Structure formats: structure tokens, C-alpha cells
Amino acid sequence: MNLYGKDLITTQEWSRDELTAALELAEDMQKNRFSPKYSDILAYKTFFMFFYNPSVRTRQSFECAATELGGHAQYLEPGAMRLKTKKTAGETTEDAAKVMSRYACGIGIRILEDKITKYGEGDEMLREYARWADIPIISMAHDKYHPCQGLADIMGLRKHLGKDLKGKKLLLYWGHGALARSWCSVQEALLIYSRFGMDVTVACPQGYDLDPRVVETARKNCGENSQKFEIIHDPVEGYNGAHAVYSRNWMGPNAYHDGEFHKQEEIEKAMQYTDWICDQTKMKLTDRGRYIHPMPVDRGHEVTDEVCSNNNV
Amino acid sequence: MNLYGKDLITTQEWSRDELTAALELAEDMQKNRFSPKYSDILAYKTFFMFFYNPSVRTRQSFECAATELGGHAQYLEPGAMRLKTKKTAGETTEDAAKVMSRYACGIGIRILEDKITKYGEGDEMLREYARWADIPIISMAHDKYHPCQGLADIMGLRKHLGKDLKGKKLLLYWGHGALARSWCSVQEALLIYSRFGMDVTVACPQGYDLDPRVVETARKNCGENSQKFEIIHDPVEGYNGAHAVYSRNWMGPNAYHDGEFHKQEEIEKAMQYTDWICDQTKMKLTDRGRYIHPMPVDRGHEVTDEVCSNNNV
Amino acid sequence: MNLYGKDLITTQEWSRDELTAALELAEDMQKNRFSPKYSDILAYKTFFMFFYNPSVRTRQSFECAATELGGHAQYLEPGAMRLKTKKTAGETTEDAAKVMSRYACGIGIRILEDKITKYGEGDEMLREYARWADIPIISMAHDKYHPCQGLADIMGLRKHLGKDLKGKKLLLYWGHGALARSWCSVQEALLIYSRFGMDVTVACPQGYDLDPRVVETARKNCGENSQKFEIIHDPVEGYNGAHAVYSRNWMGPNAYHDGEFHKQEEIEKAMQYTDWICDQTKMKLTDRGRYIHPMPVDRGHEVTDEVCSNNNV
Numbered sequence: 001m002n003l004y005g006k007d008l009i010t011t012q013e014w015s016r017d018e019l020t021a022a023l024e025l026a027e028d029m030q031k032n033r034f035s036p037k038y039s040d041i042l043a044y045k046t047f048f049m050f051f052y053n054p055s056v057r058t059r060q061s062f063e064c065a066a067t068e069l070g071g072h073a074q075y076l077e078p079g080a081m082r083l084k085t086k087k088t089a090g091e092t093t094e095d096a097a098k099v100m101s102r103y104a105c106g107i108g109i110r111i112l113e114d115k116i117t118k119y120g121e122g123d124e125m126l127r128e129y130a131r132w133a134d135i136p137i138i139s140m141a142h143d144k145y146h147p148c149q150g151l152a153d154i155m156g157l158r159k160h161l162g163k164d165l166k167g168k169k170l171l172l173y174w175g176h177g178a179l180a181r182s183w184c185s186v187q188e189a190l191l192i193y194s195r196f197g198m199d200v201t202v203a204c205p206q207g208y209d210l211d212p213r214v215v216e217t218a219r220k221n222c223g224e225n226s227q228k229f230e231i232i233h234d235p236v237e238g239y240n241g242a243h244a245v246y247s248r249n250w251m252g253p254n255a256y257h258d259g260e261f262h263k264q265e266e267i268e269k270a271m272q273y274t275d276w277i278c279d280q281t282k283m284k285l286t287d288r289g290r291y292i293h294p295m296p297v298d299r300g301h302e303v304t305d306e307v308c309s310n311n312n313v
Numbered sequence: 314m315n316l317y318g319k320d321l322i323t324t325q326e327w328s329r330d331e332l333t334a335a336l337e338l339a340e341d342m343q344k345n346r347f348s349p350k351y352s353d354i355l356a357y358k359t360f361f362m363f364f365y366n367p368s369v370r371t372r373q374s375f376e377c378a379a380t381e382l383g384g385h386a387q388y389l390e391p392g393a394m395r396l397k398t399k400k401t402a403g404e405t406t407e408d409a410a411k412v413m414s415r416y417a418c419g420i421g422i423r424i425l426e427d428k429i430t431k432y433g434e435g436d437e438m439l440r441e442y443a444r445w446a447d448i449p450i451i452s453m454a455h456d457k458y459h460p461c462q463g464l465a466d467i468m469g470l471r472k473h474l475g476k477d478l479k480g481k482k483l484l485l486y487w488g489h490g491a492l493a494r495s496w497c498s499v500q501e502a503l504l505i506y507s508r509f510g511m512d513v514t515v516a517c518p519q520g521y522d523l524d525p526r527v528v529e530t531a532r533k534n535c536g537e538n539s540q541k542f543e544i545i546h547d548p549v550e551g552y553n554g555a556h557a558v559y560s561r562n563w564m565g566p567n568a569y570h571d572g573e574f575h576k577q578e579e580i581e582k583a584m585q586y587t588d589w590i591c592d593q594t595k596m597k598l599t600d601r602g603r604y605i606h607p608m609p610v611d612r613g614h615e616v617t618d619e620v621c622s623n624n625n626v
Numbered sequence: 627m628n629l630y631g632k633d634l635i636t637t638q639e640w641s642r643d644e645l646t647a648a649l650e651l652a653e654d655m656q657k658n659r660f661s662p663k664y665s666d667i668l669a670y671k672t673f674f675m676f677f678y679n680p681s682v683r684t685r686q687s688f689e690c691a692a693t694e695l696g697g698h699a700q701y702l703e704p705g706a707m708r709l710k711t712k713k714t715a716g717e718t719t720e721d722a723a724k725v726m727s728r729y730a731c732g733i734g735i736r737i738l739e740d741k742i743t744k745y746g747e748g749d750e751m752l753r754e755y756a757r758w759a760d761i762p763i764i765s766m767a768h769d770k771y772h773p774c775q776g777l778a779d780i781m782g783l784r785k786h787l788g789k790d791l792k793g794k795k796l797l798l799y800w801g802h803g804a805l806a807r808s809w810c811s812v813q814e815a816l817l818i819y820s821r822f823g824m825d826v827t828v829a830c831p832q833g834y835d836l837d838p839r840v841v842e843t844a845r846k847n848c849g850e851n852s853q854k855f856e857i858i859h860d861p862v863e864g865y866n867g868a869h870a871v872y873s874r875n876w877m878g879p880n881a882y883h884d885g886e887f888h889k890q891e892e893i894e895k896a897m898q899y900t901d902w903i904c905d906q907t908k909m910k911l912t913d914r915g916r917y918i919h920p921m922p923v924d925r926g927h928e929v930t931d932e933v934c935s936n937n938n939v
Contacts, residue, residue, distance in 0.1 A: 039357050044665050046690045056404070057412060060387065064359045064416045067385040072693040074686065075388075075701075089804035091682070091922030094935070099683060099921065103690045178402035295412065296404035299397075309407070352670050369717070370725060373700065377672045377729045380698040388701075491715035608725065609717030622720070 007130045007137045009123070010145035012191045012217060019195070023155055034068065042071025046104040049140065050078045052111040052122075057295060058140045058148070062108055071105070093125075097132035107133060110140040112182050113251070113261045119143055119183075119211070141184050144211065149294050150188035153246070154196060160290050161243055166197035167227065168243040169287070174204030175302030176273040177249030180266035185294040186250050187214045194221035194229065202231045203238035205273050209253050235275045239285035246292040247278035247302050271301075278303040320443045320450045322436070323458035324505045325530060332508065336468055347381065355384025359417040362453065363391045365424040370608060371453050371461070375421055384418070406438075410445035420446060423453040425495050426564070426574045432456055432496075432524070454497050457524065462607050463501035466559070467509055473603050474556055479510035480540065481556040482600070487517035488615030489586040490562030493579035498607040499563050500527045507534035507542065515544045516551035518586050522566050548588045552598040559605040560591035560615050584614075591616040633756045633763045635749070636771035637818045638843060645821065649781055660694065668697025672730045675766065676704045678737040678748075683921060684766045684774070688734055697731070719751075723758035733759060736766040738808050739877070739887045745769055745809075745837070767810050770837065775920050776814035779872070780822055786916050787869055792823035793853065794869040795913070800830035801928030802899040803875030806892035811920040812876050813840045820847035820855065828857045829864035831899050835879050861901045865911040872918040873904035873928050897927075904929040 001021055011019055029038050047066050051059065059075065066073035100107060107129060111122040122143035130137040139147050154165070161168055170193045172186060187210055194200050200222055202210075209215075215231070222229035232238055239245065251266045277300075283289060291307050299305055314334055324332055342351050360379050364372065372388065379386035397403035413420060420442060424435040435456035443450040452460050467478070474481055483506045485499060500523055507513050513535055515523075522528075528544070535542035545551055552558065564579045590613075596602060604620050612618055627647055637645055655664050673692050677685065685701065692699035726733060733755060737748040748769035756763040765773050780791070787794055796819045798812060813836055820826050826848055828836075835841075841857070848855035858864055865871065877892045903926075909915060917933050925931055 034357055044660055044694045044696065046686075046693050048686070054390075056389075056409065060359075060361070060389070060413065060416050063385075063387050067359050068357045070357065072385070072689075072698070074689050076686070077680075089924050089927070092925060095921060095923055095925075096682065100686065103686050295408060297408055298402050299405060299408075301402070347670055367703075369702075369722065373672075373674070373702070373726065373729050376698075376700050380672050381670045383670065385698070608721065610721055611715050612718060612721075614715070 005134075005136055008147050009126050009130065009137065009139050009142075010188065010191060011147045011150050011195065012145075016195055019151070019154075019192070022151060023158065026151070026155055027158075038069060040070040042066055042069040042105065045071040047071060047073045048076055048100060048104045048107045049073050050076050050107065050109045050111075051140075052078055052109070052115045053141075055110055055140065058110060062140060073108075074104070093128045094132045097129050098134075101134040104135060106136045106138060108138045108140040109142065111142050112184070113143060113180075113255070114263070116143060116261075117259045118256050141182070143182065144184060144187060144214070145191075146182075146184040146188045146294070149185050150192040153189055153292060153294065154192055156292065157244060157290075164197075165193075166225065168198050169241055170198045170200050171238045171242040171245045171286075171289075172200065172202045173238065173245055173247040173278055174202075174208050174273075174276055175247040175249050175278060175298070176270050176276045177298040177301035178267050178271060179249060179298050180251045180255065180263045180270065181249045183210055183214075183250055186246075186248055187211060189246055189294075190214060190218040191221065194218040194225070194227070197225040197227060198222075199227045200229050201238045201242070203234065204231070204250075205235075205276060206233050207252055208250065210250070235273075236282055236285070239282045239289070242286040242289045244290045244292055245278060245283065245286060246294075248293065249298060249302055277301060278307055280304065280306050283307055318447075318449055321460050322439050322443065322450065322452050322455075323501065324460045324463050324508065325458075329508055332464070332467075332505070335464060336471065339464070339468055340471075351382060353383040355379055355382040355418065358384040360384060360386045360419045360421065361389055361413060361417045362386050362421045363389050363423065364453075365391055365422070365428045366454075368423055368453065371423060375453060386421075387417075406441045407445045410442050411447075414447040417448060419449045419451060421451045421453040422455065424455050425497070426456060426493075426568070427576070429456060429574075430572045431569050454495070456495065457497060457500060457527070458504075459495075459497040459501045459607070462498050463505035466502055466605060466607065467505055469605065470557060470603075477510075478506075479538065481511050482554055483511045483513050484551045484555040484558045484599075484602075485513065485515045486551065486558055486560040486591055487521050487586075487589055488560040488562050488591060488611070489583050489589045490611040490614035491580050491584060492562060492611050493564045493568065493576045493583065494562045496523055496527075496563055499559075499561055500524060502559055502607075503527060503531040504534065507531040507538070507540070510538040510540060511535075512540045513542050514551045514555070516547065517544070517563075518548075518589060519546050520565055521563065523563070548586075549595055549598070552595045552602070555599040555602045557603045557605055558591055558596065558599060559607075561606065562611060562615055590614065591620055593617065593619050596620055631760075631762055634773050635752050635756065635763065635765050635768075636814065637773045637776050637821065638771075642821055645777070645780075645818070648777060649784065652777070652781055653784075664695060666696040668692055668695040668731065671697040673697060673699045674702055674726060674730045674733045675699050676702050676733065676735045676737075677766075678704055678735070678741045679767075681736055681766065684736060688766060699734075700730075719754045720758045723755050724760075727760040730761060732762045732764060734764045734766040735768065737768050738810070739769060739806075739881070740889070742769060742887075743885045744882050767808070769808065770810060770813060770840070771817075772808075772810040772814045772920070773818075775811050776818040779815055779918060779920065780818055782918065783870060783916075790823075791819075792851065794824050795867055796824045796826050797864045797868040797871045797912075797915075798826065798828045799864065799871055799873040799904055800834050800899075800902055801873040801875050801904060801924070802896050802902045803924040803927035804893050804897060805875060805924050806877045806881065806889045806896065807875045809836055809840075809876055812872075812874050813837060815872055815920075816840060816844040817847065820844040820851070820853070823851040823853060824848075825853045826855050827864045827868070829860065830857070830876075831861075831902060832859050833878055834876065836876070861899075862908055862911070865908045865915070868912040868915045870916045870918055871904060871909065871912060872920075874919065875924060875928055903927060904933055906930065906932050909933055
């Protein structure tokens with residue numbers, strides 16, 4: 001197996017064996033942190049990070065990782081890049097990506113809702129970079145997917161539920177909240193949990209459908225593993241027998257209209273669903289379920305303090 | 314003595330022996346700059362720097378130091394961190410600090426007047442981080458203190474006045490100026506100079522009182538060393554017999570009102586005190602006194618060009 | 627020859643031998659990229675980068691270079707530096723540069739049109755830094771010159787046209803465009819191409835004169851190498867027999883008036899000259915000429931896609 005130079009835009013585009021290899025490597029790196037076994041892999045090498053949107057942990061973890069592997073992650077704010085857009089003169093992705101390929105060993109890109117005019121544009125941009133760059137393009141979260149978050153989630157579950165996740169029940173639970181969150185983390189979660197053989201239940205109020213093509217793929221993944229995939233609209237029922245509960249707010253499918261992301265509207269709508277919170281009473285219905293959240297946690301909305309401080313993977 | 318993992322929020326919270334150990338280590342590092350003795354201490358390690366306020370030298374010196382010790386300092390602007398505040402949803406310090414503790418070996422924080430609503434809020438925030446983080450929190454200047462500046466000042470004085478500072482006279486002199494400066498550097502100066510046995514005179518116009526608790530602590534420090542501590546309001550008298558003169562503008566105690574920092578008001582008030590400038594005539598009254606300033610220097614207001622260019626520690 | 631500590635504000639201020647030495651070193655570094663021969667030159671050392679204006683490749687290449695040489699380039703935005711200006715209190719360049727000289731091994735500065743009030747101010751600032759700093763000041767593009775771009779251009783030409791550029795014809799060609807570009811790259815190109823013995827033709831519409839002192843110096847450089855230097859105003863003629871064509875938009879000499887840079891006015895004026903584009907028909911008149919552009923390329927204005935994607939040095 002050769003992963004050298006491979007783009008990572010969603011885990012769905014890597015084979016199950018490739019994902020497992022990446023996870024096992026990461027687990028060995030965690031065990032051998034700061035050991036010479038890994039600490040010069042990126043010696044003298046640069047990884048570019050393009051943050052169209054700011055970030056806390058994604059930025060910190062990528063930059064720390066480059067440092068721990070002996071290299072350097074360059075933090076770039078592409079607002080300053082004078083790239084060509086539909087409306088303005090500027091540099092083409094072709095020109096930019098070709099030169100960057102000579103400088104660096106990889107490019108990470110983060111682009112979310114408020115930097116695009118409609119769902120899918122961020123994904124297109126990553127694929128345009130991937131088309132022209134000779135070096136790997138890694139999503140650091142974009143409108144559709146968040147593959148590194150997905151891999152980290154599975155890595156946590158493998159640690160706490162064991163390496164064989166087959167048949168374990170995962171509840172992906174919509175929480176109300178004041179942040180109108182992207183679909184990227186939850187869609188990636190659906191894809192990778194279903195790939196690894198989990199029994200997946202999505203619980204959300206009516207009107208919070210995710211991207212239907214992603215849902216279809218997750219359903220198909222479950223089918224291939226002979227596992228159940230279901231979507232329910234009850235705030236409690238899905239907790240029954242769950243081995244892991246992932247609660248997260250996400251925006252509705254009409255968050256974009258008229259070429260804009262309507263954040264405030266989404267927040268107001270979401271904040272009405274006060275029943276939709278992961279709390280200790282609901283967690284008691286699970287099979288000693290672990291609580292997962294991709295962070296930052298909107299405590300008091302997505303989850304109670306009690307669950308969050310005491311039960312996190 | 315074990316300083317490993319210790320927070321540094323003000324030098325007052327370290328023992329005199331601990332401070333001396335840190336100074337001696339720094340002096341040895343300066344003598345052995347770029348020697349293998351120190352250059353791999355931080356190999357592959359990350360230090361986070363949170364700049365709520367921008368900075369020149371503090372940022373440059375921390376990032377250079379990390380590089381010279383073999384590690385990397387990550388420059389972070391926490392405006393992008395979506396932290397919870399009294400008014401907005403977001404991440405708690407508990408959640409943020411716990412994860413960061415797994416990534417880095419320390420966190421530096423800078424937060425000054427215009428990012429808070431009243432004196433003391435910055436200090437509270439640092440202590441909240443210190444409460445939750447497993448790694449040391451280092452002030453890179455906050456509303457109350459600036460411990461690394463204080464240590465650097467003493468390091469300079471040890472070099473120029475000798476290691477035994479006991480009984481040497483230090484004049485902390487308010488200068489007029491157009492920058493409405495924070496109390497942090499001068500308060501830290503008062504605390505550390507008095508700890509190290511100096512005879513301390515504060516000279517400022519009426520109406521420029523510093524934090525009364527800090528002043529009380531400095532007075533007590535002097536007492537414990539059987540040294541004099543006095544506050545005077547004459548622009549000349551304090552120079553008599555001084556071994557070191559530290560001139561600096563600082564804001565008055567009413568700079569905050571109605572939940573805001575009133576910078577322009579402070580500048581207009583301060584600019585009227587044109588007698589309050591450190592100049593050559595005054596410096597001639599000293600005992601061959603050295604001139605100190607924590608920078609950036611507001612030349613022509615806090616000090617004349619003549620003194621600043623020729624007499625700096 | 628000792629280049630240690632030498633400022634680089636324009637290549638014109640280095641001797642031809644010094645420039646050749648720098649080029650040969652760069653060529654050897656390129657051949658031995660990541661070899662131990664060079665990879666610890668900057669170990670534990672810091673290079674400061676002051677970006678008054680943002681940048682893509684200049685920033686990426688400087689920061690990558692520092693990493694590849696074992697050191698670290700600090701990205702600084704001097705807007706936060708509280709430097710003294712004619713209008714505001716703040717720190718003098720003297721004070722800033724003297725302290726920085728103790729931290730770092732060099733300072734790169736980028737300052738372009740929109741950060742200054744008239745042509746020449748950026749150049750003055752670099753010289754003021756050079757006056758006070760004990761470490762080299764390197765232009766990363768300023769209003770007058772772009773020496774590293776000039777050296778890179780010559781490095782490319784040496785690769786594609788051979789090391790002896792004497793008598794090779796270079797066409798410096800104004801292209802219409804929507805970006806109102808600085809004179810820095812084209813002026814540096816004129817100076818360095820003429821130094822290295824090329825036969826130089828500048829082609830631009832009437833009204834696009836560059837700095838007359840720079841043009842005079844380039845003409846003199848050509849004379850010293852017994853080469854032709856001419857300025858023409860025809861969009862086609864200059865292509866005849868050219869070995870290299872450098873197309874680039876640049877602003878007119880009246881871009882600044884009333885103490886401001888009038889970008890929009892310049893763009894509107896420039897966009898009328900639609901004949902001024904480097905295309906395949908014109909390139910056919912050359913002597914198998916190579917196409918050069920300092921990037922970012924404004925495709926469709928300065929050059930056609932056909933030429934740009936297939937014929938670039």
C-alpha cells in the first residue's frame with residue numbers, strides 16, 4: 001500500500017484498508033510521541049495551511065504535528081492571495097498550485113459556510129487545487145467534509161470501545177445551539193462510522209436533513225457491512241442501547257439562500273428546540289455509551305455540563 | 314528547586330530564590346547562546362502564544378527564544394477562537410485549555426486595556442487558564458503584570474550595577490506621553506525591584522496612583538529588605554542620588570469608566586505635564602544613574618533623545 | 627569576496643561578481659536541496675519578515691527557505707508595531723532596529739504602493755532600517771525595487787538560455803491589465819538584465835514611463851556592456867528576434883497624486899490598451915523566445931492562456 005502523495009478530501013475516497021493503515025500509524029505515533037522513529041519525517045519540509053476560515057484546534061494540531069515531525073507548517077490567510085474569482089482579476093489556481101508544489105510537501109485548506117456563496121463551492125475549490133497541485137491536498141474542514149476530524153473520532157472510539165467497532169451502535173444526535181454549525185463534521189462522521197461497521201442512527205428534528213447524497217452513501221456503507229442505518233426525529237428514543245453518542249448542532253438545508261449564508265436565521269430557528277440536548281437522563285438509556293463531540297462544545301445547548309465534563313472520549 | 318510546570322503570572326508569586334535561579338539560568342543562556350547546552354531543550358515542542366493585543370518585542374523575543382531552544386512558538390490570535398463570553402455562545406476555557414495542554418508545553422497570553430472592560434479582567438482570565446491547563450501559563454503582559462519584562466529589567470540592572478542590587482536607588486518616573494500606557498510594566502517593576510532589595514522612589518503627578526494593592530506589596534517588599542519606599546509628586550527631586558531611572562508614561566486610575574478604556578482622554582490629560590520628562594539636566598543629579606525603559610520609547614515625551622540614545626541599559 | 631551582513635535593496639548596489647556569486651550559490655543550493663551541505667546554515671536562527679503588504683510567493687518562498695536552511699522566518703505585520711510616523715507618536719526606527727538586531731540574523735521588508743503616500747517613501751524606509759540595524763535588510767519588494775525577484779529571473783534565464791546572457795535580446799513588455807502593478811519588479815528586471823549584458827527593449831504605450839533615474843541607469847548598464855537599450859511604443863515590433871519576453875502590467879507615473887495611490891483610475895486607463903497582450907502570434911516573431919512573468923499572472927490581459935501555460939520559464 002502506498003499512500004504517498006494521496007489527497008485527503010473525504011475518508012470516503014480512501015479504501016477501508018488505507019484508512020486502517022493511517023489509523024494504525026497514528027496510534028503508533030501517539031505511543032512513540034517525540035521518538036526518533038518519527039521526529040525527522042518532515043525535517044526541513046514545509047506544509048502550507050490555507051485558512052479561509054479561522055480555527056483553533058485544527059490549526060494548533062496541524063502546526064504542532066508538523067513541528068513534532070521535524071518540519072514547519074506555514075499559516076497562510078488566503079484573503080491576501082489575490083486569487084482570481086468570478087468577479088475579480090487575479091491569479092488562477094493553476095498558476096498558484098503549480099508553484100506551491102515546488103515549495104511545500106502538502107497543502108491543507110479550510111473553507112466553510114461564510115466564505116462561499118453556496119454549499120459545494122468549498123469542495124469544488126479543493127478539487128481544483130488537487131487537479132493542479134503535484135502535492136497532496138488535505139481538507140482541514142470544508143463545507144462538505146472534515147476527514148481529519150472523522151479519523152480522529154474513529155481513533156478515539158477504537159481506544160474506548162475497542163478496535164472492532166462492528167455492530168456497535170452510534171447515535172449521531174442533533175443538539176440545539178447558538179452557533180449554526182457546518183455539516184462537515186457530522187457528514188464525515190456518518191461516512192466513516194458507517195465504513196467501520198457501526199450501526200448508525202441519526203436523530204434530528206424534522207427539517208434538519210443533511211446532504212442527501214452523503215446520507216445515501218452512509219446508508220450504502222451500512223448495508224455493505226450488514227448494519228442498520230436509520231434517521232429518526234425523536235429526541236430520546238435513539239439513545240436506547242447506544243455505545244457512543246455524538247451530539248452536535250447543524251444548520252438546516254436552507255441556510256443558504258439568495259447567495260448568502262443566513263446564520264442568524266438558523267440560530268433563531270435552532271434555539272427553539274430546547275428538548276434536543278444530550279443530558280444525563282438520556283445517557284442513562286445507552287449501553288454505558290461514551291460521549292463524543294468534535295469541539296468547540298456549545299455547553300448548555302448541545303450537551304449539559306454534567307455529561308460533557310465527565311463522559312468525554 | 315523545581316520550576317517545571319510553574320505558571321508565571323507575576324514575579325511576586327515566585328520566591329526570591331526561584332527568581333534568582335531563573336535569572337542565573339538566563340544569564341548562562343545568554344553567555345552560551347546557540348550552544349548545544351541549551352539548543353535542544355524544546356526540540357519538537359510547541360509553545361502557544363495568544364496575542365489578544367499585538368506586540369513587537371514580546372512576540373519577537375518569545376518566538377526567537379523558542380527557535381533558539383529548538384522548538385516552535387505558534388502565533389495565535391484568539392479573536393478567532395470563538396471562546397464563550399458573558400454575551401456570546403462559544404467554548405469554555407475549561408474545554409480549550411484541556412485540549413491545548415495535550416498539544417503544547419506552555420501557553421503565553423497577552424491581554425491589555427483595550428481588550429477588557431475593567432482593570433483586573435485580564436488577570437482573571439490568565440488565572441482561569443491556569444486553573445484548567447496542565448501546562449504553564451506565562452503572562453506576556455496583561456493588565457496587572459508583565460513578569461518577563463520585570464525579569465529582563467533586573468537582568469539588565471545586574472549586568473550594569475552588579476549582582477547585588479541591595480540599597481541601590483531606583484527612581485520609577487512617570488513621563489508625559491501620547492500613548493496612555495498600561496500599568497503592567499511599571500507595577501511589575503515596582504514588585505521585582507523591591508524584592509531585590511532596591512531603595513524605590515516613585516515619582517508621578519498627583520492623580521496617577523497605581524493599583525493600591527500592588528503599591529502596598531512593593532512597600533512591604535522594601536520593608537522586608539529594610540529599604541525605603543516612597544511616592545513623591547515632584548518632577549525633579551527623585552533623581553538625587555539615583556542609580557537607575559526608569560521613565561514611563563502610565564494611565565490614571567480613572568482610565569476605565571462606563572465599561573470602556575478612555576484612551577484619548579488619558580492622552581490629553583497626560584500631555585499637559587510637559588515638565589515630566591527625563592532629560593540630561595535631571596540625569597546629572599543621579600549617582601551616574603543608568604536609564605531604563607521597557608520600550609517602545611515615546612521619545613520627546615517620556616525621555617529626551619539625548620538621554621535615550623546615549624545612556625540606555 | 628565577503629557578502630556576510632550585506633543589505634540587498636537593489637541588485638544595482640551589488641557588484642556583478644557579487645551577484646554572480648549569489649546566483650551560483652543559489653544554483654548549487656537548488657541542486658543540493660535538503661542536503662546537509664546547506665540544511666543547518668540557519669539552525670536556531672530567526673529571520674524577520676515585515677509584510678506591510680501581503681504576498682503569496684514571496685512570503686512562502688522566504689519562509690520555506692528559512693525552514694530548508696534549518697532556521698525560522700517570523701511573519702510580522704508591522705501595522706501592529708506602533709512605529710512613529712509624521713502624524714502619530716510611537717517608536718523610532720532607531721530603537722526598533724537596534725533591538726531586532728540582537729534577536730535575528732536578518733530583516734526582510736515588503737512595502738508597496740498602497741502603504742505609502744508617494745513613490746520613494748518605501749525605499750527611504752528600507753534605507754532608514756539599514757542605517758540602524760546591524761543585520762542585513764533585504765527587500766521583499768518595495769516601491770522601487772524587487773532584488774530577489776530580479777535574481778530569480780536571471781537564475782531562470784541562465785537555466786534556459788545558458789549562463790552567458792551577453793547579447794541575448796530581452797523584451798520587457800507592458801501588458802494591459804486589471805491590477806495596476808508596482809514598478810518594483812520591472813525596474814529591477816531592467817537593472818539586472820542590463821547588468822548581465824542583455825540587449826534590452828522596453829515596449830509600452832505612451833504615458834507609461836518608469837522612474838527616469840532607473841531607466842538612465844539601465845541604459846548606462848547596457849552601454850558598459852556595449853549593448854543596445856531602447857524604449858519603443860509599438861505593441862508588436864519589439865518581439866522580433868527576442869530570446870526572452872517579460873510581459874507585465876505597470877501603473878503610469880501619475881498613479882500617485884494628492885498624496886494617494888489612485889488604483890481604480892489606473893486600472894480603467896490600462897484596460898483600454900487591449901492590443902497590448904503577449905500572444906502566440908507575437909511570440910512567433912521571437913527567436914524561440916521564452917516567456918517570463920514575475921507572477922501573479924493576470925491571464926487574458928498581460929498574456930494569453932496559450933502562451934502562459936505552454937511557454938513559461
